[in-house]
Amino acid sequence: MPAAAASNDDDDHGLGILEFFHGKNIFITGATGLLGKALIEKLLRSTSVGKIYVLIKAEDKEAAVDRLRKEIVDSELFECVREKLGNNYNYQEFVKEKLIPVVGNVCDPNLGMDLNSSRAIMKDVDVIIESAASTTLNDRYDFLLDINVNAPQRLMRFAKTCKNLKLFVHMSTAYVNGRKEGLILEKPLIMGENGRKVEIDDDDEMSSSSSSSSSLCCSFSRVDLADEISLAMKSLSCQGASHHQDYDVTKNLKRLGLERANNFGWYNAYHMTKAMGEMVLNEIREEIPLLIIRPTVIESSYKQPFPGWIQGNRMFDPVIISYGKGQLPAYLADPKSTWISNINDLSKHTRDAILLSNEMGDAIDDEKMLRKLQSKAKAKVAYAEQLCKMYEFIGFIKG
Structure with missing residues (x-):
């Protein structure tokens, strides 16, 4: 089955990305x-790319296959891949060959995988990409420690058993740097380093090296990963093992995470545990090539595969939703700023899209498919108009 890819219009060729991933098996x-x-x-x-082993939290293989189909294969995000392969049959065969669902959980021993799956990945995989994490800023401290600190450690130990591994990729966040200010270099975090702001005199700033800066940062209280995990487990056990899901237990563990983060110079427990995850990976990786990616924020797609794709409520969306629900009474902003100059223009463009699809009706043989597309387009227009009305009511855009 030919690859859906390697399109000439991508700009990645000059960096060697296409060559690197050619035939590589990914986990x-x-x-x-x-x-x-x-x-x-x-x-x-x-x-x-070669095969992509996809770790999926599921009860069994059948459930993993079903979840892979519903959440990935059938997602609208993959429309461009479908189009490149010509028809749905080719697409289904292509993803069946490329995507290998693996039952597992990063929070379980051996990543929750069975022995056969584990051995197959050890033998085949060239690149491991760790994207699993909890991004809730102030979730329970024990949960964040497990998935953002313990899970990367489990995955790195598994990586050491992979015979042909060429790269381990860890998705982190720029906010692992905590309250540090000024020029922050993309360098590994030192084990025990905290996120406090480092005060350096102007005369010393130019002469101090990055190592001395790290030493100054670590001159404050150091983060001990074992102590933090022990503290969270002790707090949990003190509140009763049979009440792990109680509201009070959750509230106390969230408060504990925020207190510990503030104590060491991070704004929240998510930033702190992601920093701790980086530290443990650097500490135990030995000869494993490690790439840490630190994005600031992740929003909707800009151009590829198409503009505007996003999953869930991200970044500013919760502000709008909270205001609409009455949970956020006000938001500080420049009253003179304009996000969208004219709602009518937006509505006009979406209506034009429907008219265009109507005019192209004769070119579409499948009448059922045409009605489906038109219905979907109208639903999107109605949703867009509702959003515009809400934005206008809030005062973010002009009517």
Whole structure:
């Protein structure tokens, strides 16, 4: 089956990305999340990648296959891949060959995989991409420690058993740097380093090296990963093992995470545990090539595979929703700023799209498909108009 990819219009060729991924077998965690799903789509569409082993949390193999189909294969994100392959049959055969669902959980021993799956990945995989994480800023401290600190450690230990591994990719966040200010270099975090702001005199700033800066940062209280995990487990056990899901237990563990983060110089427990995850990977990786990617924020797609794709409520969306629900009474902003100059223009463009699809009706043989497309387009227009009315009511855009 030919690759859907290696398109000439991509700009990745000059960096050697296409050559690197040619024929490579990938093992990816967090594949059903926003970033993991977009990454799989990009690999299938733009590279001649080999097999992609997808770790999926499920009861059994059948459930994993079903979840892979519903959340990845049938996702609208993969429309461009379908189009490149010509028809749905070719697409289904292509993804069946490329995507290998693996039952597992990054929070379980041996990543929750059975022995056969584990051995197959050890033998075949060239690249491991860790995208699984909890991105809730102030989730329970024990949960965040497990998935953002313990899980990367489990995955790195598994990586050491892979015979042909060429790269381990860890998705992190720029906010692992905590309250540090000024020029922040993309360098590994030192084990125990905290996120406090480092005060350096102007005369010393130019002469101090990056190593001395790290030493200054670590001159404050150091983060001990074992102590933090022990503290969270102790807090949990003190509240009763039979009440792990109680509201009070959850509230106390969230408060504990925020207190520990603030104590060491991070804004929240998510940033702190992601920093700790980086530290443990650097500490135990030995000869494993490690690439850490630190995005600031991740929003909707800009151009590829098409503009505007997003999964879930991201970044500013919760602000709009919270205001609409009455949970956020006000938001500080420049009243003179304009996000969208004219709602009518937006509505006009979407209506024009429907008219265009009507005019193209004769060119579409499948009448049922045409009605489906038109219905979907009208639903999107109605949704867009509702959003515009809400934005106008809030005062973010002009009517």
